Amino acid sequence: MASTGPSLYSQAGQSTDLTRSTEEDSLVDGPLISADVLQSAIRREFQSVPTTCSSGVLSLMHVLYVVLSLCVGIMCVLKFGKEEVCLHILGSVKGDCAIVFGKVFLWALTLLHSLWMQHHHSRARSRGYLRFYRQTRRLQQLPLITHSTGNVFLLLLLALKLPLIIHTSLLLSILGVEVLVAVPCLLYYTVKVMQFNRERAAPDVSQEEHSHTYTVTSLATETGFRGSNSLEEVVEKQADLIEYLKQHNALLSKRLLNLTAQH
Known part of the structure; x- marks a missing residue:
């Protein structure tokens, strides 16, 4: 009787692990959203300036x-x-x-x-x-x-x-x-x-060259500068970038939810 208890518990634990791994495998092996579909869905169409x-x-x-x-x-x-x-x-x-x-x-x-x-x-x-x-x-x-x-x-x-x-x-x-x-x-x-x-x-934040220049060159040269005009320009750039990223992230979240619901 003493030897049957651990075996039952071990079998139960193994069965639990098998069930959990099976569920995880089913989630991983399920129909995922392809990268091409995702990129085509989240890519914002270019809108010209009609002036x-x-x-x-x-x-x-x-x-x-x-x-x-x-x-x-x-x-x-x-x-x-x-x-x-x-x-x-x-x-x-x-x-x-x-x-x-x-x-x-x-x-x-x-x-x-x-x-x-x-x-x-x-x-x-x-x-x-x-x-x-x-x-x-x-x-x-x-x-x-x-x-x-x-x-x-x-x-x-x-x-x-x-x-x-x-x-x-x-x-x-x-x-x-x-x-x-x-x-x-x-x-x-x-x-x-x-x-x-x-x-x-593409938008400025999506261009790798502009992103690299902004994060490395511009910030490195503007960090030690104390001019009021330069400081206002840097703060304005950061505010514009943060506002765009907030709107962009909100749009991406909505589109991802729509794609998940479709699949």
Whole structure:
């Protein structure tokens, strides 16, 4: 009787181990999610930034506005041309007033375009394209800043009581400086966005070269630097990266759950 007890316990233990190993083997040998299916499921499709057409149209409208303003200023304000044509086209509206009305309309279009760009670039930033967002951030703001600064000088010019020739010359000069600053900026921005859409690159965090540069080179050189501008830039980069990784991990968790439920 004494010898049967241990044998029973040993048999029970062996049977328990066999059952447990069988369950584990069944879990391991079960239908796993293949790497190709997983990669294809979690790979986020590239979404282009659709602001190139609007930037090109705005640049063209800005050039046309300056050319028409130059014609109106010479023919209708300074009256160096056909006054009958000005009366037929503008009616009772004065030439300088027509230029100001066009300036306000162009500024409103620039404001709407700036909001449009900011919306799409913020979405690109949330998808992990942090370098592209920083490279184009100043380009997004410069056209609106240029037009707003021109409006300030235009208001000062209207407040001053200057002779007609000086007034018109300064007005056209302000418009000329605006087009020389805003249009090249918009064209350069359009080229940058077209290159970004053509490359269809992966998010910054997914690129091994960028990851290696960020974790080794950048952090090693920026650790001992005490400049306030550099520190703010590093903190902003880290905040953007952390925010993207949080959103990316949440998306991956949802997709993994969906794939597990399907299999």
